[in-house]
Amino acid sequence: MAPFHICQFQERDRKRVLVLFSQGMEEHISATFYHTLMLPRTLLLLLGAPLALVLMSGSWLLAILCTFCLLLSLWLLARYPWRNYVDTCLRADMADITKSYLSGRGSCFWVAESGEQVAGIVGALPVKDPLLERKQLQLFHLSVSLQHRGLGIAKALVITVLQFARDQGYSEVVLITTNIQHGAVGLYQGMGFQKTGEPSKIILSLLAISRIHFMYPLSSAQGKRL
Template structure:
């Protein structure tokens, strides 16, 4: 398999290289923390939904009318907030758990030995960013597509262009392997990622709800594509 690696530059505080088995613990840490960072944004999104506001207001008024106690209403609203916070975290935690049981359990087997690849961004001998890619098994007729997965950069190392460099590494790999498109999915919660992809030339191609929970919460998954001009 060709080895695509960005050489370390004197101007850059990081370099990108292909994944090694010794990176596994660090990669899992970056991935897990990156996914869990979306929980507060999901919670805020849920709180701003009209149905959530109506629920909180309706429960408060009902308790006051039935019991005559504002204190009881406040306590109930507090526990409803805790419940919503718990619900906001569950899909992300379940996603992480599923990945750690499947593709992330053996990254070499899942990516490097499956005609894809997995890269890490390293800074000071520490893994600070990750990205993966795999061929799309059933692409549209006449297309050869590579799917990007698991882009994540540790919070302490953002603002250095690492995420953009990781995406460029995937695009370079795809172009070199003769792919016509790079595709990916992200969610409306991941606004930073969405801005990055659109700014790099990706195009929205569709949207869907991954689960019934996401549908109830109004959280869409956005499908994006980067078509190579020569394709």
């Protein structure tokens, strides 16, 4: 595997960046489906509904069709939040990456390149909240292609964001991920990010997906060690 290097986004990278971003988000569909499938209420529905049909109609064919329809509905439900998120971003900040991330000093978007391929991406934007007493930078869209994982690219991209934030005078780096993204949660915790607040449910309660807020304090000794 070719070594990688991290550089600022350029317009020539746009198509490859968008493909990597979309594919990275769609990977979570299977994990969401399995997560939802293993919920007690989902298992109860998948067992109870077909059994009720058999008891009422005596038809195992109807029970099988019912199970198939329930599983299909569950897959479409698991697909919805990720496809919706991708579509929303492609109409918002990812529609014009240069304008969204490179038009000011306090924001940036980076690409990890390996050979001729875009191996990873990450962006960062200032948190615009007049009530905040601290200057925060928010990390967005960290993603690494499947064939380039295990090389330390994700960690290197996060370190790039942290160093940028320190150079720009930010006091904290914040981000939001979900309980479905186990690899990301493990990465952030291993790098010293701290969970802030209680997880909050998002999208559909049936999916039991929770937002997890992380914060990295750059002004602390912890931040200075990086």
